[in-house]
Amino acid sequence: MSLEGKHVLVTAGPTHEPIDPVRVIANRSSGRQGFAIAAAAAKGGARVTLVSGPVSLKTPDGVERVDVETARQMAEAVAAALPADVAIMVAAVADWRVDVPPTKLKKSDGPPQLKFLPNPDILAELADRPDRPRLLVGFAAETESVVENAIAKQVAKGADWIVANDVSGDVMGGAHNRVHLVTRDGVEHWPQMTKEEVAHRLIERVSKELQ
Numbered sequence: 001m002s003l004e005g006k007h008v009l010v011t012a013g014p015t016h017e018p019i020d021p022v023r024v025i026a027n028r029s030s031g032r033q034g035f036a037i038a039a040a041a042a043k044g045g046a047r048v049t050l051v052s053g054p055v056s057l058k059t060p061d062g063v064e065r066v067d068v069e070t071a072r073q074m075a076e077a078v079a080a081a082l083p084a085d086v087a088i089m090v091a092a093v094a095d096w097r098v099d100v101p102p103t104k105l106k107k108s109d110g111p112p113q114l115k116f117l118p119n120p121d122i123l124a125e126l127a128d129r130p131d132r133p134r135l136l137v138g139f140a141a142e143t144e145s146v147v148e149n150a151i152a153k154q155v156a157k158g159a160d161w162i163v164a165n166d167v168s169g170d171v172m173g174g175a176h177n178r179v180h181l182v183t184r185d186g187v188e189h190w191p192q193m194t195k196e197e198v199a200h201r202l203i204e205r206v207s208k209e210l211q
């Protein structure tokens with residue numbers, strides 16, 4: 001397996017969307033799967049850019065890491081990292097941001113009426129760019145109809161592959177993952193394995209695809 005001379009772009013972790021100057025809306029993504037993929041790509045000889053939301057993980061050896069907080073910052077960092085041969089979008093990006101008031105919400109004002117605005121869909125926007133990476137891989141976190149929903153996302157977002165994972169158990173933050181790889185040729189059901197093993201197998205497939 002060699003990714004020598006290739007640039008692999010990975011997004012990982014959650015995004016944090018502020019609701020006022022001191023509070024955020026977050027999600028349970030730990031970043032472990034995305035970091036493992038970045039590590040495996042670097043081991044395979046690629047130049048790797050890892051755009052990460054707020055996580056408490058060590059940067060893998062040989063990986064260039066760009067830290068961001070919000071979905072809009074992640075979208076900017078992804079665009080700035082192009083061109084890339086492969087993009088693997090593992091981040092659990094918040095679909096909505098909040099129209100942030102300039103001052104802290106006060107309890108005495110009662111329950112806040114948050115106004116939500118749409119965030120950019122980083123994967124879908126990347127698929128539409130003229131400098132779209134040759135191989136664009138998305139993840140789909142699902143709690144039901146896992147493969148069906150993943151195929152729908154592959155089409156809707158213009159991804160080549162979708163790694164579908166069932167997050168109905170303790171996948172988010174856990175050490176293991178059970179995934180289904182949706183390519184344009186069909187669906188592969190992979191057994192449960194560690195996130196490092198998923199990363200290694202995925203990077204092997206990516207490397208083969210680019211040969």
Ligand code: CTP
Nearest residue numbers: 089090091093095120121122123138139140141
């Ligand atoms: N994604 C993205 N930008 C977003 C939302 C999602 O780049 N604003 C990417 C994720 O990194 C992942 C894929 O799109 O690769 C699917 O993410 P997911 O959260 O499962 O999909 P959503 O479009 O948010 O759909 P839903 O939450 O309704 O299932």
